[in-house]
Amino acid sequence: MLVRPRGSLACLAIDWAIDQLCYEHATTSGPGAQAHGRLENLRHAVGAVLERRAGDESRFVGVRALGIDEHVWRHGDGRTKGPKEPTGMVDLSREAGRVHARLLDLVPGRSKNAYADWLYGRGDGFRANIAVAALDPFGGYKAAINDRLADATAVLDAFH
Known part of the structure; x- marks a missing residue:
């Protein structure tokens, strides 16, 4: 180190x-x-x-609005590189009228399990604090929200 x-x-x-x-x-x-x-x-x-x-898990403290979307990498030969679609989680919480809009994490893949496992890994306290979950129209993300963020309001993100 x-x-x-x-x-x-x-x-x-x-x-x-x-x-x-x-x-x-x-x-x-x-x-x-x-x-x-x-x-x-x-x-x-x-x-x-x-x-x-x-x-450092402290970056997850205070997150009330959570955004999710994948990023598609098209660089290099897909047969020899890692996953092409990492899923990114972003803090969309507002403070003093401004959105944080900070990247919290990236996980490999684009699937219900990739998101649901990430949410599960954050713990009950984190999940209970999420009031709004913004997502793209991918059904896997919606299913993960239904499974892990049942009390959050799911909304379509502004870019879709």
Whole structure:
């Protein structure tokens, strides 16, 4: 595990790169190019921080509105790459009139089970807190909401 002293130049660079990916919609190669071609060093450092953040369950606290949709990857040979359709869960909760719109998680596949298993893994407290679940018209997502979020109001997301 990478250990960085707080406030160090490395810490600031890693935080900047993650902000570029999370909030500025940068590609993974964008921050590396801006770091004068030191992409591999940056990727290694950022990867370690992102792995640690992925294990931090506090990102699920306070989620009241949950969005779900898949993303279809069309890069490379599908026979040799991983899943082409990861399912993404997004916090759509409002605070002071603004939607959080932050990615909570990605899981491989596009199915009822992919979503239902993810919801089950968050625990009873998380599921009880969800008041609204936005989804695309895929029946598997609706079935998972019916199974795991029975008290939430299911709505069609704004993009469909």
